[in-house]
Amino acid sequence: MRKLLLLPVALFFGCKQAADNAVSSPPTDHSITLVEEEPKESIEDKVYVTYEADTTGLSAEPSTPLKLLLEGSFHKEEVWQHAEKKSWLAVFYENGTYYLRPTTIQIKPAYDPVADSDMEVNGKRIISGREVTSQDSNAVFFLTGLKNYKAGTIDTVALSRNILPANKSLSYTFKGKSYSIKAFGDSTKLSEHEYAYQNYGWKVSGTKKGKYVEQVLAQDEYFDDSIYTLLWAGDIDRDGTPDLLIDVSNHYNVSSIVLFLSSFAEKGKLYEKVALFETVGC
Structure with a gap:
């Protein structure tokens, strides 16, 4: 744990x-x-x-x-x-x-x-x-x-970060297996700590039944002062692969929280989107 x-x-x-x-x-x-x-x-x-x-x-x-x-x-x-x-x-x-x-x-x-x-x-x-x-x-x-x-x-994953700028990645190990989430897309620097994104998305990779698998989890063309956020990672379905809870909103006033479960994944994929809870702020 x-x-x-x-x-x-x-x-x-x-x-x-x-x-x-x-x-x-x-x-x-x-x-x-x-x-x-x-x-x-x-x-x-x-x-x-x-x-x-x-x-x-x-x-x-x-x-x-x-x-x-x-x-x-x-x-x-x-x-x-x-x-x-x-x-x-x-x-x-x-x-x-x-x-x-x-x-x-x-x-x-x-x-x-x-x-x-x-x-x-x-x-x-x-x-x-x-x-x-x-x-x-x-x-x-x-x-x-x-x-x-x-x-x-x-069992959960201890994450070193939960937000990924474009072309940055997060690597982690779970029960002896290595995984990686990589952000891709175009970014424009607005200030020292602020970026604007286009064609941005997340790609996850790991092994499944001994084979290397790479899969796009989510992507959007335009973003309005927003970026994806990894909220939680843990093995809900007990299959040995950490499931993911991610906010994939591309707008600052919207929350689009998606649950990805590994046990629902099709052949050749690591995850399947199984639930969405979307809300709009004040």
Whole structure:
């Protein structure tokens, strides 16, 4: 077991808000209409506001083989309808060790500072955000759809870096096998520590069944003040190859977190993209 330093939580979240803005609701269905009274001003004023959850335009369940969620507050369309009814696993980080085990999640309506108005309509204030929480703390990410999983500790990779400028590489060893992720593309230096990228992507290489394999994980033509970030690497599916959690966003205000699993890979490849969780910031 090798330790991977946890990345700042802000990398994972979209439009994160305090839990105080969440409205209490049944933990099993965020598609229902919720009405609750809370003080609008001081208690002495006896002025109350009624909240109602916006249930229009909710997203359908993703078609990817597996589904991915993170803890935090998000726009309503970023959390698919009835997600809380699924059977979920979570990767946890506790006392320097990563674990995989079953968990339950709760999804509650919450105030979205980007989409929601402070104005009342017919005596009600509509809130559209969704807050995702779990029964356990220290969850790194949630996963559903993985069959024949084995709960317990997860072997992970100790990474020396998680961001790669163009034409730079990251090499690491896992269970006696060597792997490398190389960034390719065109870069323009804007300042001493700032670059702009075009035609940028990541290529991973390693051995599979004794044969050398090289595979493009992701690439984009244009980037707006953004670069790919390796968030986590560990063997979730217990096949001896470290799986990868990568933010492949090409825009500074978007997070596109992809889970690549080795056990789903086709012949001649190391990984397959099995889940995507995409959010837009404030």
